[in-house]
Amino acid sequence: MxxxxxxxxxxxxxxxxxxxxxxxxxxxERAATACFDWLTEHVTFHNRRIxxxxxxxxxxxDGLVMARKCLEKGYAVSVYIVHFSSSQSEDFxxxxxxxxxLKATINHLVExxxxxxxxxxxxxxDAIFGTGMSRDISGFTSEIIQLINQTGKEVIAIDxxxxxxxxxxxxxxxxxxxxxxxxxxxxxxxxxxxxxxFKYYGExxxxxxxxxxSFSSVEPSSMFYVDANFIKSFFIKRKKFDHxxxxxxxxxxxxxxxxxxxxxxxxxxxxxAGSGLTTxxxxxxxYDILQTSVPEAMVEIDNDLELAYFNYKxxxxxxxxxxxxxxxxxxxxxxxxFLKHNSTPLVxxxxxxxxxxxxxxxxxxxxxxxxxxxHPKELERLIGKWxxxxxxxxxxxDFTEKHNCILVNKGANxxxxxxxxxYFNSTGNPGLAKGGSGDVLTGMITGLLAQKYTALQASxxxxxxxxxxxxxxxxxxxxxxxxxxxxxxxxxxxxFAFFSSKTIKK
Numbered sequence: 001m002x003x004x005x006x007x008x009x010x011x012x013x014x015x016x017x018x019x020x021x022x023x024x025x026x027x028x029e030r031a032a033t034a035c036f037d038w039l040t041e042h043v044t045f046h047n048r049r050i051x052x053x054x055x056x057x058x059x060x061x062d063g064l065v066m067a068r069k070c071l072e073k074g075y076a077v078s079v080y081i082v083h084f085s086s087s088q089s090e091d092f093x094x095x096x097x098x099x100x101x102l103k104a105t106i107n108h109l110v111e112x113x114x115x116x117x118x119x120x121x122x123x124x125x126d127a128i129f130g131t132g133m134s135r136d137i138s139g140f141t142s143e144i145i146q147l148i149n150q151t152g153k154e155v156i157a158i159d160x161x162x163x164x165x166x167x168x169x170x171x172x173x174x175x176x177x178x179x180x181x182x183x184x185x186x187x188x189x190x191x192x193x194x195x196x197x198f199k200y201y202g203e204x205x206x207x208x209x210x211x212x213x214s215f216s217s218v219e220p221s222s223m224f225y226v227d228a229n230f231i232k233s234f235f236i237k238r239k240k241f242d243h244x245x246x247x248x249x250x251x252x253x254x255x256x257x258x259x260x261x262x263x264x265x266x267x268x269x270x271x272x273a274g275s276g277l278t279t280x281x282x283x284x285x286x287y288d289i290l291q292t293s294v295p296e297a298m299v300e301i302d303n304d305l306e307l308a309y310f311n312y313k314x315x316x317x318x319x320x321x322x323x324x325x326x327x328x329x330x331x332x333x334x335x336x337x338f339l340k341h342n343s344t345p346l347v348x349x350x351x352x353x354x355x356x357x358x359x360x361x362x363x364x365x366x367x368x369x370x371x372x373x374x375h376p377k378e379l380e381r382l383i384g385k386w387x388x389x390x391x392x393x394x395x396x397x398d399f400t401e402k403h404n405c406i407l408v409n410k411g412a413n414x415x416x417x418x419x420x421x422x423y424f425n426s427t428g429n430p431g432l433a434k435g436g437s438g439d440v441l442t443g444m445i446t447g448l449l450a451q452k453y454t455a456l457q458a459s460x461x462x463x464x465x466x467x468x469x470x471x472x473x474x475x476x477x478x479x480x481x482x483x484x485x486x487x488x489x490x491x492x493x494x495x496f497a498f499f500s501s502k503t504i505k506k
Contacts, residue, residue, distance in 0.1 A: 003193075006166045032061075032065030051122050052080065247275060252320050266320060280298070369418075392409075397422075418459075
């Protein structure tokens with residue numbers, strides 16, 4: 001799914017109106033009805049008043065439609081019109097009149113009279129500003145936003161939390177509604193995917209309002225939201241006469257004394273992701289552990305307690321390395337010799353990334369489109385510090401362009417950057433914030449790259465399946481707190497099941 005900016009979203013609305021020969025009022029009704037339907041499914045209305053704070057533009061018009069529908073259902077409703085401008089959109093005016101005809105309780109908040117009283121059980125709907133927000137909020141409107149935030153009540157924002165733009169840096173973070181949930185229309189907005197702004201948007205729910213698919217298919221974008229439909233566009237299904245040689249040979253290099261578990265997890269994950277053959281290259285101290293715990297894998301050994309020689313014998317399709325590898329001088333020297341002579345595609349994680357951060361000249365030895373999978377701290381060591389998410393994305397872009405590589409920044413909405421292209425993941429949960437999860441992801445991406453996927457496709461599919469496996473584990477009753485990396489591996493098959501004819505395990 002493409003991620004669009006404000007002007008593209010406005011073009012999308014206009015295109016849909018023209019293509020379907022409907023009015024903008026019809027589209028507003030459609031969007032607000034979809035939000036109302038979500039409310040009726042997810043909100044308890046008993047002994048509760050719904051307080052709509054509506055601006056005088058089209059976002060306010062959405063709120064008015066929702067308020068009308070709530071009234072028609074017999075729910076307790078209060079409407080507060082925030083007159084931040086003397087002009088009102090035509091669709092706002094029409095929906096305001098419809099509310100007046102229903103004899104709704106309407107309160108007008110203006111410069112000289114902007115106070116309001118809320119009850120303890122009230123639910124707030126924020127429809128003051130929408131995606132068109134492009135300026136700092138000031139005056140009495142900012143006071144209203146601060147008062148709403150101070151109530152500590154549940155707030156549901158329509159399309160965007162008021163004060164937060166779709167895709168530009170926030171300059172004044174004190175003037176934004178802090179929503180519990182944001183019901184955003186049709187596609188994600190960049191600022192609803194960034195960690196910096198999570199305190200404003202809360203849970204994000206995509207509301208399909210039926211905008212034209214033909215527009216989104218041709219309108220260019222360099223940012224994407226990785227969902228199931230996106231994955232289906234390049235997912236490769238296995239054929240009857242495929243064999244293990246069809247799906248490549250993954251070599252996992254890593255481990256050191258006390259950290260063999262990392263390479264065990266990565267090896268299991270590569271196999272689970274579909275690698276035809278899998279070999280682990282590890283220190284001798286881990287031989288019995290790996291040979292016993294992963295009987296499906298072949299094992300080769302290096303030095304006794306740490307990697308030093310990197311003298312494996314197999315001829316792999318792809319190499320994933322760094323998991324539990326350590327950063328001793330012998331390992332760094334061996335890693336350098338390995339890079340000098342290697343031309344096999346690489347997936348690099350953990351200590352191998354830390355070595356690259358210490359020895360930036362090693363970056364010049366990486367094969368084209370090498371995949372690096374850092375967590376935030378490893379990323380900082382690699383590309384330098386940033387002051388906000390926009391600066392981080394710029395630094396990631398510059399790094400991938402300079403070194404012709406792919407960066408996979410692990411975390412909520414795991415971000416894949418390859419030059420100008422950015423891919424935000426839609427799957428996963430906080431249970432993944434635990435040691436070993438990254439080793440599993442690296443193993444999965446390695447196993448996918450061993451098959452017929454490009455490096456970028458393997459990265460995107462890897463993050464999606466990794467998060468989906470974690471989500472499947474929760475669906476089976478495992479809690480976010482107790483979820484382990486091994487649980488994720490055990491549910492990779494259920495993640496794949498969404499793209500095959502297999503029935504998902506219960």
